[in-house]
Amino acid sequence: MTVPVPVPATPARERSEAGRPRCPRGRPRSAEADSAIVEAVLRLIEEGATIGGLSMEGIARAAGVGKSTVYRRWPGKDALMLDVLRSLDETAPELAGVSVRDDLVTCVEFIRRRALVKRSSALMRNVLAQFQNVPELWAAYHDTVIVTRRRQVAEVLARGIREGELRDDIDLELLSDLFVGPMLSRVMLRPEASLPDGLSEQIVDSVLRGVRAVR
Incomplete structure (x- = not known):
């Protein structure tokens, strides 16, 4: 099951003078990667892992992505878990x-x-x-x-x-x-x-x- 993840609002500095969001520099954020990471956390918990026992490295392995991919989206485990909680709401x-x-x-x-x-x-x-x-x-x-x-x-x-x-x-x-x-x-x-x-x-x-x- 693919779990939707809240998409953060576009920062004001990335908006044009007309108020429309500009395309961010670099590679665009992948919604598929976001969902895979959140899905990996849910799967690990379902299999018996505790929140305290989870690590960003282990989550990245379970999601099939690099650790840098996870850290580009969330600065740490607490921030990631907050989005996991919101995904279940x-x-x-x-x-x-x-x-x-x-x-x-x-x-x-x-x-x-x-x-x-x-x-x-x-x-x-x-x-x-x-x-x-x-x-x-x-x-x-x-x-x-x-x-x-x-x-x-x-x-x-x-x-x-x-x-x-x-x-x-x-x-x-x-x-x-x-x-x-x-x-x-x-x-x-x-x-x-x-x-x-x-x-x-x-x-x-x-x-x-x-x-x-x-x-």
Whole structure:
């Protein structure tokens, strides 16, 4: 599978007076090489390598490119790993906005489906285990993935409170943890646990029984 890599913006000095980007000097950057390098990192992690154990030299060998090719694109491993993290990010699921229950199921189901992808779940566990040693990686993962997901869930819950479906005496962050926490626990802390169809509905319905507003 070829993984797309974000293309950096053209520096202002490389733009013409009309605002159009000029052709950079030297050989153009190869999108195929970018993808091969990111793909190599994902493959190595899938095969059991840790982020701490990866080296730029080893990544270059796995990608079938020279070490200089990797360093021309990323100044070091941390910068490369940030792009690997971004390559795994997905657009948040569309929410119908009609039923709070259905929207919550959609949010939790998104976590389950991502966890079923071996590469994604392996990388998440590696980052979680090693973020204290490489705080920039954790910050990037938090800012590009976790914050977006939590914001979406919080908006659904706030709507449920406004419309009188959910209790208003529970802290919003705690309420969010109650819904997404069980799935994240299985994904991050119990990789051997099953993630069967219908689990998202079961989690949401179980929590709703305790947090629904009393009519």
